[in-house]
Amino acid sequence: MTTQDPGPGALNQDDGNAYDLLAEDHDEGHRWAFGTGFTDPLEGVDTSVPDGLDPGALVRFCLALGDDALIYSHRLQQWVTRLPELEEETAVANIALDLLGQARLLLARAGGIVGQTEDQLAFFRAEKEFRNVRLAEHADRDFAELVVRLLVFSTWRLALFERLAGAEGAPGTGDPVLAAIAAKGVNELAYHRDYAAGWVVRLGDGTALSHEKTQAALDTLWPLTGELFRPDPDAAAIAPDVTGVSAAFDAVLDTVLATAGLDRPAAAPLASISWRTGRDGVHTEAMGYILAELQSVARAYPDATW
């Protein structure tokens, strides 16, 4: 018997229901729901390095952008079960998931060139080999710091990714894989920025207490923004035409802060150590604790699967 409209679910009778699908063993005994046995997220993508592009610079640039997302995602994951409302739980968990996805693609791009998997890069590098900016590793003390840091991070990253993606047929980088990863990230980051901006306005323009806490969060985080705009030789080698990230960041931040009634701080950037910052593997004290938590299971059981 067939009808024109079989109704939802009818098409999938041979595959059972959603729960059977989850429990079904697919290949090699791995189950996706449990976070192991992932295949290469770039499976089937042409990952050859274009002629004229410095592979070392491309690896370092992808690691930098991948580490920003990996470490920031971990910091956001630490908030889950501690947020004020269920809606913010799902928001922060989803943002962390998007960033983890961006990290996987970028680490896979870098790892494919140097012959390492994304897991090897995430779990078996030492602190000084991580290239994330120090803003990514900051521990938010309260919800105001969470949303202000997310506004700063997503505004900066969106401005950068928009330029790396470029326009159709005119990517902002000579590496088509990186341009595609950036283009994919733009929509996600735009959504993160809107979420963060909405909260910063609500809190900054809210009660006297919420205003005070949001201004304090901005003052605390501002020294970490200087590092975002330091000249980066790897970025210059891979995306020489990308300019205007800092001006785009300022325009958005000024709009949000004006709407929220918050003052843009004038604090000096957090000091470098012999001119070295997060991009050079020099991190704050917080980074060691993050890596201990992120890497301990993989390092204790390096060959484990389940």
Added chain:
Amino acid sequence: MVAPVTARTPAYGVAAGTPDPEIPTLTIEDLGILRSVDYSPGQGIVVTITPTYSGCPAMREIAADVQARLNRAGFERVTVATQLAPPWSTDWITPEGRRKLAAAGIAPPSAAPRRSGPVPLTLGRAPSARCPRCGSPDTRLTAQFSATACKSLHRCNACGEPFEGVKAL
């Protein structure tokens, strides 16, 4: 030699019928995740899929399901490849997919934002969605995120029911 496998061939139909693991009433063809099905003597059937979100955990499940379904249908050599560019958009969800979403109680997305130039900042504008239960356009956004990466939460002002919607992207 690479020969495109058209919508009328059995391999395309088998791959296209793969259900989405998170919304199993929809297929990967309905959602625009399936980009192409080709045949090459070297690789056999080559199924190209595209991720919805960078972190979508369903991609690997989908690849395994496509492989298993084609194997069961008698296609022995199957390769599942990823395509990142152009990035997936909710505009690729088919009219049939939109109908099935609404039937499953999930509001289909409105048209994805068209951009030329910088992505504009959005302050305080709630995306609208039509209630999938009573059809009323009088609804409000209750949360920008929901249980999966692709959805948001809404409530209908007319019938009072909460519902999920697919974010326009």
